[in-house]
Every structure is written in structure tokens, then in C-alpha cells.
Amino acid sequence: MENQTTISIDNIKPSKQKRISKKKDARQLTIFIKGFILPLIVIAIWELAGKYELISATLLPRPSAIFTTFIELAASGALTGHLEISLWRALGGFALGGGLGLLIGLLVGFNQNMEQTIDPTLQMIRTIPTLAVIPLFILWFGFGEASKILLIAKGAFFPLYVNTFLGIRGVDSKLFAVAKVLQFSKWKQITLLILPAALPNILLGLRLSMGTAWLALVAAELMGSSEGVGYMIMDARQFSQTTVVFVGIIIFAVFGKLSDSLVRLFERKLLKWQDNYQG
Amino acid sequence: MALLEINQLYKTFEKGKETTHVLNDINLNVQSGEFITIIGPSGCGKSTLLKAIAGLDTEYTGEIKLEGQKIAGTSINQGFIFQEPRLFPWLTVEKNIAGNLSLNKPSVKSDVKKLIKLVRLEGFEKAYPKELSGGMAQRVAIARALLRKPKILLLDEPFGALDAFTRSHLQEALLDIWKEEKTSMIFVTHDIDEAIYLANKVVIMSSRPGAVQKVIPIDLPFPRKKSTTSFQEFRHLVLSEFEKVDELELINSAGI
Numbered sequence: 001m002e003n004q005t006t007i008s009i010d011n012i013k014p015s016k017q018k019r020i021s022k023k024k025d026a027r028q029l030t031i032f033i034k035g036f037i038l039p040l041i042v043i044a045i046w047e048l049a050g051k052y053e054l055i056s057a058t059l060l061p062r063p064s065a066i067f068t069t070f071i072e073l074a075a076s077g078a079l080t081g082h083l084e085i086s087l088w089r090a091l092g093g094f095a096l097g098g099g100l101g102l103l104i105g106l107l108v109g110f111n112q113n114m115e116q117t118i119d120p121t122l123q124m125i126r127t128i129p130t131l132a133v134i135p136l137f138i139l140w141f142g143f144g145e146a147s148k149i150l151l152i153a154k155g156a157f158f159p160l161y162v163n164t165f166l167g168i169r170g171v172d173s174k175l176f177a178v179a180k181v182l183q184f185s186k187w188k189q190i191t192l193l194i195l196p197a198a199l200p201n202i203l204l205g206l207r208l209s210m211g212t213a214w215l216a217l218v219a220a221e222l223m224g225s226s227e228g229v230g231y232m233i234m235d236a237r238q239f240s241q242t243t244v245v246f247v248g249i250i251i252f253a254v255f256g257k258l259s260d261s262l263v264r265l266f267e268r269k270l271l272k273w274q275d276n277y278q279g
Numbered sequence: 280m281a282l283l284e285i286n287q288l289y290k291t292f293e294k295g296k297e298t299t300h301v302l303n304d305i306n307l308n309v310q311s312g313e314f315i316t317i318i319g320p321s322g323c324g325k326s327t328l329l330k331a332i333a334g335l336d337t338e339y340t341g342e343i344k345l346e347g348q349k350i351a352g353t354s355i356n357q358g359f360i361f362q363e364p365r366l367f368p369w370l371t372v373e374k375n376i377a378g379n380l381s382l383n384k385p386s387v388k389s390d391v392k393k394l395i396k397l398v399r400l401e402g403f404e405k406a407y408p409k410e411l412s413g414g415m416a417q418r419v420a421i422a423r424a425l426l427r428k429p430k431i432l433l434l435d436e437p438f439g440a441l442d443a444f445t446r447s448h449l450q451e452a453l454l455d456i457w458k459e460e461k462t463s464m465i466f467v468t469h470d471i472d473e474a475i476y477l478a479n480k481v482v483i484m485s486s487r488p489g490a491v492q493k494v495i496p497i498d499l500p501f502p503r504k505k506s507t508t509s510f511q512e513f514r515h516l517v518l519s520e521f522e523k524v525d526e527l528e529l530i531n532s533a534g535i
Contacts, residue, residue: 174365181333181359182427188379196369273369275409 093152105164148220155216159208167201281308288341300488324489358429364416414445
């Protein structure tokens, strides 16, 4: 969170910088703390309710019990093993699907011919739910890594494709007139005008794409595998180890949030020129 | 030879069965270093004329020549300032001015620096457009157009959206630039004071069809004062031209 403060103050004179950054630090801290208020209250009530046996330990184990299980799993090395394989799958699928989505989104955005030939087909494929193609992927690629990575790739492709396309087509035509008057070459038009103007949409697509990659990862690992966080959850369910299920869920939540924060950090760095309502 | 020659320029818009004559037999010469203002009611085609000179619009009959060469499209010879600054919001002031030219080139860098000084924006080189006021942003747009060293600068109601104080400040700034750079200017406006204050020649256009009604040379010395009687005399002259138009239109619409 600290690196947020260093971004927007580089225009200010160094003498003032210290004072302002201190003030900013304090404000950032309160914003950071504000985000924790609600979860902390929920956890406190939950813990107390478990302690006084108001809720069943098998259905809803206490946070402290979940934490103990987490430490045990981490210490035994089982957790890192599952996590590692899950991360590789998510990353591989996301890189493949998201990369293609960005590339084809750019192509279709820049070229009307491409749009007319490719976009209708892609839009049709987009409406097929990712879960519905699981049986087909298993038939084609078996239970191995290929079917999982491809499933994640399918999920990650469309948010980036749609948003990249949208971003390029949303460029203000008034700025194109400026580029024409100033005699921009085609290349300069792309690098100085179209790509920067489409960047907010592309980054949004990136965030959504990462979200669906996580979603598809869980679906892929639940459908049948022998390792990964999704497998760990399914396995624990069979033995009624609710605490392990919770550990798995929380790990998904934490990594989902971390990846999202990373893109938002990019957004803040790359889109500092934006002049939007801050709430 | 005049710098810019416009000969028998006609333009029509066709919408369904109706044909509107936007520009009707426009003939106009601009000498090198001259400051021309074009004034007329809205819809008289003054912006259309400016876009044709810029090369943004080539759908017309007749010819427009710059230094004897027919204008076929946009080029760096014709600078254009829009009513809004139209800066790229993701580029800093200096990068907006440089545009497609690289600031890594020493010649570009020093030219940009000179222009930033000329439009009095020192200290704002690294600022983003969102941090600028409307007047400052329009000054950036002027610097951006001047960097390409245009033979003629075309300005389409550039100060129309600004408040009165900023506007008169920018009028003075533009005159300073004109004196310094000796760039020929064609300035479209609907403000009579502005037209007289800036120009060597005021071109009055009438509407439907858009045509040049009268060209009034303004031989007042610079710097001009809007409150002087000689300025006011020119004001009356321009106003009486507009009243003639009104009478004509009344007669036309009455079917006499």
C-alpha cells in the first residue's frame, strides 16, 4: 500500500514533499484500516459464536481452528505443493487466453474487415458457458493439464478481447482530427492516440480476465485432478474436514485479491492523467 | 502573388431532396503575414470554409491555392486551432506540443522550450491537461500548431468558450505571437469586437447561401484600444453591414 503514495507526488518540490507525503501516509493508512473494519467484526462474532457453541464446529469451524489448520498444512508442505500447481495452471491459462484476447482484440479493433469476419463467430462462442464445455474438453484432452489450461484460457480470453475492442473503438474522433491536422503517421496514431485512449478499457479487461481465470481454475480443479487447491477442497469435503475447505477458499480469496490489487497498481501508475470523479 | 488564393469556391450539402448552398462563390486572397478575421451569423459556412482551407474537407468545387499549390489535404503548412483545445489527456504539456515529433531531438526540444516561453507556460512543461485552465489549454494548442511552422494558421472560434477576461488576455497573446512569428492568420469568430481588435481585414459573411458580403480593411495601428472612437466607428461600420443582411433577409422571407 505504501507505493501508492509515491506515485502522484513527483511533481511537488522536495521541500514540501516530506510534509505532504507524511499527511498522505496517514490518510492512506486510515483508508487501509477502513477496509478491515467489516471483516474483523464478522470474524469476532464468528469466533465468539463458535466458542459458546452456538454453531456446529463441523459446519462452521471457528476462525482460530481454521488458522491452526492453515499452519499445519503450511508446515507439512502440502499447502505449498497444491498452491504451486494451481498458480501455474492459472498463470498458464491466463497468459494464453488473455494474450490471445488482447492480440485479437487489437486486430479486430484496428481493422473493420477483421471485425466483420471474426467478431460474429467469437461473439457466438462467448455466449457458451465455460462450464458447459468441460465434458467436451475432458473427452478431447483427458484429465491432464491441457484440458485445465485450455478451460482457463477460454475463460480469460473474452473479457480482454471484448474490452480491448471496445477501448479502441471508443477513441474520441475529435482527437483523430487533431492527428490528421498534425500529420501523424499511422504508427504515431496508434502509439500516441489509440493505445493510450484504449488503455483504461484494456486494464479493466485485464482485471476481469484475471477474475474469470480464477473462476475457471476452480472449475477445472473440481472436475477432476489429483493436486491443486481445488482438489484439496474437494478431498477435504469427502472427509468432512471443513477447516481445510475454509483454508482453500480463503487462499483463493487472498490470491484473487492480490492479483486484482496488482492490476489496480498498474492502473494508478499508467492512468494518472485521468480526470475522474473520485467519490 | 498572394499567399492564399480562394477562387470561385462552391459547396453544397445534400440531404434527401433538399440542397443547401453552404458556400456560394467565395473569392478571397490572403497576403503573407496578414491577419484576417471572418465574422458572420451561425450557419453562414465560416467554419466550413476554414475546414476546406485546412484540407480537412475536400468536397467542394473551385480551388484553394497555397503559394500557388492546390490544397489537396491536410499538411503542416496549414495549422489549425479548434474551438476546444483538443489536447491528448495522457500527454504532458511539452509532449502534447511535440506530438509526433520526438523531444529527444535537440532541435525539437529547444523549439518546444521557446514556444512554451512564447505562450507563457513555463513551469507547466510536465503538467497534464487536467491540471490546466481552459485558457492555458488553448495556449498549449496554439504552441502545438506553431511548432510545425505553418505558413498560415487557421483558428476556428478558438476563444469562444472562454470567459471575457481570459479571452482578451489571449487576444493580446495571439497578437504578440503574430508580431513575433509573422505567421498569416485566418481567425473565425462571431464576436465583432474580437474581429476588429485583431484583424488587418474583417471579412463579413452572410448566410444562406454562405457568401462574402463585404471585406473591411482595418487600418488602426496596434496596440488597439476598444474604447477609442475610431474603434467604435469600425464597430458601427460592421454592425451596419449586419443590419443590411437582416433587412435583405426580411425582404426575402416576405417574398417581395
